[in-house]
Amino acid sequence: MSSYLDILSVLLLLSSFVLMANKRIKSHIRTFRFQSAMIALAAGILGVNSLIHEGRVDLLVVCAVIIAIKVIYIPRLLHRVYANVEYKVEKDFFLNIPILILGCCMIVVFTYFALSKTDGINTGTENMRVVNSVSLILIGLFFMISRKKAIGQIVGFLVIENGIFVTAMFATQGMPFIVDMGMFVDLLSAVMILGIMVFKINEKFDSIDINKLKNLRG
């Protein structure tokens, strides 16, 4: 089981690199969906394991909720938002893609060195998984600041949330069940509100380029 989780953890990290290299919003959303599906798979593996050994079903419920929300509902919502806002931005990112990828690599190295100094979580494979998932969070942050479009920022935020969820799953065998469920409710409402905000930005600024949001200063 643990080798599957290792593979998934590396694949998750790779998916964030793929995301960083994506140029179009549609592929951002697709990569996000793929990433969420892998998280659901990891939760499923852990869930089956805990069902067999301890008779707990909560992780399987979490897995089902992830599939419902993150794999099906949110990508569909984002696609709908995207279809309804018209815009034309020639170049979406501030830096070019090779530099962004290089940045991602440096983030992973940095996380590795930062976390290998921390005792308590550096016990073999567990630690590598935590390194991967914390890198995922940081790459999500990096993604947010590297894109100009509002939907790109939403995807970045979702990747951060994914990363945090995976960290919780790998480092602590999951948060208490009620906390997980609350997180999903928050996430769902956050994405809905962000979607509405994208419409409003599009309406007021005639574009979803967040570089234009520069009125408030000082």
Add this chain to the structure above:
Amino acid sequence: MGFVLLAVPALAVLLFSLVKSRPMQYTVSVTASALMLIAAAWITRQVLLFGTVTYPAAGGFIYIDALSALVVDIVAVIGLMTSIYSIGYLEEEYRHGKVDAGRFRLYYILMYTFIFTMMLALTVRNIGIMWIAIEATTLASTFLVGFHNGKDAVEAAWKYIIICSVGIAIALLGIIFLQLSSIDVLKSSQYLDWTALYSHASVLNSSALRLAFIFILIGFGTKAGLAPMHTWLPDAHSQAPSPISALLSGVLLNCAMYGIIRTVAIVNRSFGNSTFTGRILIGAGVLSILAATLFILTQKDYKRLLAYSSIEHMGIIAIAFGIFTPLSIFGGLLHMVNHSFTKSMLFLSSGNVLQKYQTKEISHIRGMLKVLPVTGTVFLLGLFAIAGTPPFSVFASEFVIITSIFEKHNFFVGMLVILLLAIIFTGIALTMFKMFYGKNTAPAVEPGELNIPGVVAVAALLVIITVTGLFIPNEMKTLLNMAEKIIIGG
């Protein structure tokens, strides 16, 4: 009674989705917040008598001790004042045709959802649920920040939700590390339980705890407006409708600070000293005051100036908890109370000014004392109060905090804070006092107060801050002392 605190705003939200007429909405709003104040007072009494309030129902879901009771009281008082103030404010907006019936309903539903989430954050035992509630405060208040729906309001709301959600997400990472630090120590039913973490503090894994503290400070610090994560705050506070600004500044910042304080208590107890947290908190605090100073000196918009002043005061509170002596904690908690009352009073008065003059620019406002005699006086006195002039209460708590800094022989920090506070005083005097005197040049502005309930609310707050500046009631002192004991242990 603990459940009443949560049930009242939840019921109010339901009622607002049914009630249509404006007078009914006002009645529901004031009744709900008055009931909450009564419930909060009752709970405070219970806490004063028994130390903590818990209920066996739902696995001890609710846990209220002196620290949470203190912040709950702040929420309840400011909640009542804002709901009284909102009557006049919304009536005036309605008269100008800026809001219609649908937006009235949206306003009240969101406002009470906002209050509900804050109450939830303060009364739960589980730090994970507290996190959920704090994230929900952002979600509930986003549309309130963007309520006016103009270009600036939408921009402020977008910045607010993006920066705060990401910040709060980082706090969640911290909470995960907090759980990680306790994983060999606690039973799985006790995970993320404040009381369990606190009582087992000495055996927690210290390096995971270090990481946890840093992430939680960054996360909740974003929400509390500590520099350099404060950038959303001036935008959101200046663009939101004034009653909401009062809630954001007076209450929400304290809720976020409450999360930080709880974590600091655990970490310091675990390490046995406050060196680690102290350095970081004092650094963030001084940086916040410094950032606020620079922007206050050059400010042209009075609501933004008040927002920067909130950053300054959050910085002072962070320093107080960084020093971590009994005196400084007492001062920090007292400062939380005093800052809330004073700053909400100022934001509420600024709403009256905004509705009268229809501008946020300081340079377009002259002769306020003649045009708005009561609001103008309260605003002027409030500015003196927030800058730390006796006899108002902010002076008392700042004095206690600065004394405690020097008592810990932290002379450099003490001098720096005093210097910056003096510069801020000058900055406020230089930029703001012009508004009160001179001759009003805007022809459309006629003398006379518009928002009568609002004037009553701000005057009541002025009385509160003056009285608590002169002497602290015994009950409040006991509550503060109990909260101080909870934080420092012993």
